[in-house]
Amino acid sequence: MAAAIALSMRGRGRTAPNPNVGCVIVRDGKIVSRGWTRPGGRPHAEADALDGADAAGADVYVTLEPCAHESARGPACADLLAAARPARVIVAAPDPDPRTDGKGVARLRAAGIEVVEGVMADEARRAMAGFFTRLEKGRPHVTLKLATSLDGQVALPDGSSQWITGPEARAHGHVERALADMIVVGRATVEADHPTLDVRLSGLGNRSPVRAVLTHDWSNFSKLDLRAEQPDWRHLPSPEAIRDLEGIDYLLVEGGAGAAAAFAGADLVDRLILYRAPILIGRGLSALGDIGLGNLENAHGRWRLADSRMLGKDRFEVYERAS
Amino acid sequence: MAAAIALSMRGRGRTAPNPNVGCVIVRDGKIVSRGWTRPGGRPHAEADALDGADAAGADVYVTLEPCAHESARGPACADLLAAARPARVIVAAPDPDPRTDGKGVARLRAAGIEVVEGVMADEARRAMAGFFTRLEKGRPHVTLKLATSLDGQVALPDGSSQWITGPEARAHGHVERALADMIVVGRATVEADHPTLDVRLSGLGNRSPVRAVLTHDWSNFSKLDLRAEQPDWRHLPSPEAIRDLEGIDYLLVEGGAGAAAAFAGADLVDRLILYRAPILIGRGLSALGDIGLGNLENAHGRWRLADSRMLGKDRFEVYERAS
Incomplete structure (x- = not known):
């Protein structure tokens, strides 16, 4: 998760209003793919990491709960992840955006994927402080x-x-x-x-x-x-x-x-x-x-x-x- | 020597113009006596530690080179130590006072006592900074x-x-x-x-x-x-x-x-x-x-x-x- 948080900093300052998320896919103790929210906010970190990678049976570390909402710019990350069939998704911080707010995790669990929440949540929130401040304080x-x-x-x-x-x-x-x-x-x-x-x-x-x-x-x-x-x-x-x-x-x-x-x-x-x-x-x-x-x-x-x-x-x- | 330096701090602020020295006598890995320069500057740390203690064959740690000058208030510490027949005297900082300035160490060696110099000298100088500043800068x-x-x-x-x-x-x-x-x-x-x-x-x-x-x-x-x-x-x-x-x-x-x-x-x-x-x-x-x-x-x-x-x-x- 520390690696995912470090990756998330690559987008910091260039992804607003999207959060600068980081994502790492691990199989057999080795990182097989990495992703981060790209400038302008797309692709999201999960889509970036899944692109060209086989996540089936792997562990996916992501600094923010995967989004549950589709948009014109791409499918919901929760759906992308469910389709990729990882063994586990490890999430740092929950996403307070009302369009997600627990729905991302629920959708993964409904698809039979194990989800671990709250790993290094404070550190992840600090790395994405702009996103959280925007949602919580409107500035x-x-x-x-x-x-x-x-x-x-x-x-x-x-x-x-x-x-x-x-x-x-x-x-x-x-x-x-x-x-x-x-x-x-x-x-x-x-x-x-x-x-x-x-x-x-x-x-x-x-x-x-x-x-x-x-x-x-x-x-x-x-x-x-x-x-x-x-x-x-x-x-x-x-x-x-x-x-x-x-x-x-x-x-x-x-x-x-x-x-x-x-x-x-x-x-x-x-x-x-x-x-x-x-x-x-x-x-x-x-x-x-x-x-x-x-x-x-x-x-x-x-x-x-x-x-x-x-x-x-x-x-x-x-x-x-x-x- | 760290213990001797800590002891030296007990006199700090109350021994001027004498230095606030600390002294520890060690035999078989155990501290058998301790001393520090008392308020008003006497007794000196070595005399304080030797008082009532048997230093024959022991190691004596002292934060400043033992003084080589007698005074009306007591004998020279180098002479006191030589008479006590320790195996070794370990000295942190040399004493720049012209009445000692190497003579204390020389007198111990002339008496057949092994002397080790410069152990934790910087820390000792810091603990006796007032004495050194007085001698080196006249204030x-x-x-x-x-x-x-x-x-x-x-x-x-x-x-x-x-x-x-x-x-x-x-x-x-x-x-x-x-x-x-x-x-x-x-x-x-x-x-x-x-x-x-x-x-x-x-x-x-x-x-x-x-x-x-x-x-x-x-x-x-x-x-x-x-x-x-x-x-x-x-x-x-x-x-x-x-x-x-x-x-x-x-x-x-x-x-x-x-x-x-x-x-x-x-x-x-x-x-x-x-x-x-x-x-x-x-x-x-x-x-x-x-x-x-x-x-x-x-x-x-x-x-x-x-x-x-x-x-x-x-x-x-x-x-x-x-x-």
């Missing part, structure tokens, strides 16, 4: 990225921030971009840095996500300048406007302090990624602006450490929404 | 403590900071106080918080260190107020004034942002301890004021991660001066 999954010094500064007072973190952390930041459907920055960041927000990693250049600017603080800013400079960028009038986005399941907020605080203050951050360099800056620019925190008690209990490791000399930490 | 060893949110804030805009970190981290902060000879805070912290800076841990109440206030920013502040409120506090006119302190080998700077920045800006911080709570604060008070950093390049290469672990929900990190 994309939001990651907020902060790259700071040990004392929480993101730049010197003059705005210079090249470089706080090292090459390993910056490369990791580009992987995070490649796993997003859309990147958002604030107005001030566009004005100050004129960022391109593309994915500068060998082989992943074609994965640069849709770019957007948070325009909620549009005063003193010329839309014409931006439109001339970044004609293909989208405009978000507020953090809440992400609820209206279509085809965007994974959103990465890259800063600056105003945009980061706008999303955090609106309680719209699901995942916080921190890159911390072993340096002190002192007087500089803080990572976050006003998030409307009235007292310290309200700050607690919101974040749970999900990952922590070194990237070169920098520490990388992931915090997830605790509730 | 106390300085630890700077910062307790922050994930975004590097130490308080809300109104100054409230109770509580950012949890009970485990706060208890650890009191252990750090007990291991210091002196605690320093800034003027603004005294005015705002009226801190007592005592050690509030069961059994360690008698270990509260000397307290001092950094008065370098004395404008708008009434000395009389402080003298009335904290009559036993010392006054440091500047970070550089720590060079004139006698009997202080371990100094802990607890903040606030001004005092922390004054020590960091003067390059007088040897060890940085960070307590980071899993919360976001946003607009608040940053941990550090102006440290005079001209460009980001100068910030790099100064700190090396020495420890990282969880204390309850908070992360504790130790950085040491890299050069």
